Amino acid sequence: xxxxxxxxxxxxxxxxxxxxxxxxxxxxxxxxxxxxxxxxxxxxxxxxxxxxxxxxxxxxxxxxxxxxxxxxxxxxxxxxxxxxxxxxxxxxxxxxxxxxxxxxxxxxxxxxxxxxxxxxxxxxxxxxxxxxxxxxxxxxxxxxxxxxxxxxxxxxxxxxxxxxxxxxxxxxxxxxxxxxxxxxxxxxxxxxxxxxxxxxxxxxxxxxxxxxxxxxxxxxxxxxxxxxxxxxxxxxxxxxxxxxxxxxxxxxxxxxxxxxxxxxxxxxxxxxxxxxxxxxxxxxxxxxxxxxxxxxxxxxxxxxxxxxxxxxxx
Ligand code: SF4
Numbered sequence: 001x002x003x004x005x006x007x008x009x010x011x012x013x014x015x016x017x018x019x020x021x022x023x024x025x026x027x028x029x030x031x032x033x034x035x036x037x038x039x040x041x042x043x044x045x046x047x048x049x050x051x052x053x054x055x056x057x058x059x060x061x062x063x064x065x066x067x068x069x070x071x072x073x074x075x076x077x078x079x080x081x082x083x084x085x086x087x088x089x090x091x092x093x094x095x096x097x098x099x100x101x102x103x104x105x106x107x108x109x110x111x112x113x114x115x116x117x118x119x120x121x122x123x124x125x126x127x128x129x130x131x132x133x134x135x136x137x138x139x140x141x142x143x144x145x146x147x148x149x150x151x152x153x154x155x156x157x158x159x160x161x162x163x164x165x166x167x168x169x170x171x172x173x174x175x176x177x178x179x180x181x182x183x184x185x186x187x188x189x190x191x192x193x194x195x196x197x198x199x200x201x202x203x204x205x206x207x208x209x210x211x212x213x214x215x216x217x218x219x220x221x222x223x224x225x226x227x228x229x230x231x232x233x234x235x236x237x238x239x240x241x242x243x244x245x246x247x248x249x250x251x252x253x254x255x256x257x258x259x260x261x262x263x264x265x266x267x268x269x270x271x272x273x274x275x276x277x278x279x280x281x282x283x284x285x286x287x288x289x290x291x292x293x294x295x296x297x298x299x300x301x302x303x304x305x306x307x308x309x310x311x312x313x314x
Contacts, residue, residue, distance in 0.1 A: 036132035138176030
């Protein structure tokens with residue numbers, strides 16, 4: 001690692017510490033992201049904290065940078081939301097949230113915006129995002145009974161330069177009460193040193209406690225909804241690819257029926273060239289290996305492995 005990289009990695013830790021200062025000591029409370037996520041991870045994060053690597057810290061820093069960027073854009077457009085507004089549960093003070101952006105209209109209406117940075121925008125918001133937003137709106141509703149409250153999730157893909165707002169959420173008492181109960185369960189497990197149940201989701205891919213996670217040790221893993229949604233999209237995209245490949249092949253046939261195998265032509269907008277590619281030779285690795293194993297050993301090359309993904313509809 002170069003000196004500059006070593007310096008940046010050290011400084012990145014400090015930068016993340018500074019950017020998260022407003023969140024206080026997360027070991028002392030259960031926040032909205034804990035309640036929206038996996039209870040086992042929430043507990044283990046507190047009792048067995050891990051040092052994050054540079055890649056994870058950079059992702060955190062990207063989230064902070066996106067918040068600053070969106071805040072700047074709101075301000076440039078003449079809006080002045082409250083940032084990182086802390087709201088504590090009046091009866092269970094261990095449960096609290098920090099609202100990314102809170103708007104209060106002159107009419108008294110509140111609007112909560114939860115910002116999420118992603119790699120690619122999902123078609124629908126992830127369940128953990130929605131739970132987080134519901135918990136925030138529910139706490140707000142407890143502090144401002146009867147107020148008109150709404151919420152949205154703003155997902156932003158900084159690399160692609162795209163964003164999408166999932167809007168029109170309203171506080172829901174039943175959902176909020178379930179989330180409060182979940183937060184209290186996490187706190188109770190922490191107090192007595194128990195590990196709570198798992199709640200697998202897409203973020204398992206980034207979880208430092210996955211290695212011995214009971215969910216992944218089970219024979220038949222029940223696929224979480226958000227991963228199911230991705231797998232379905234993968235199946236649909238694969239079908240589209242097959243259809244597109246067939247279409248390309250048929251179009252090629254039609255064009256070749258006009259051009260033949262040797263042709264050069266152009267129009268105002270395109271150029272067409274066809275030419276014959278002669279036959280070539282290849283080595284049958286199976287025969288070589290069996291009949292000339294010494295030669296095979298001398299000429300073989302390592303090929304990098306890859307992860308195979310098979311998805312089949314049931
Ligand atoms: S791997 Fe997933 S289910 Fe297991 S603890 Fe981590 S977040 Fe929870």
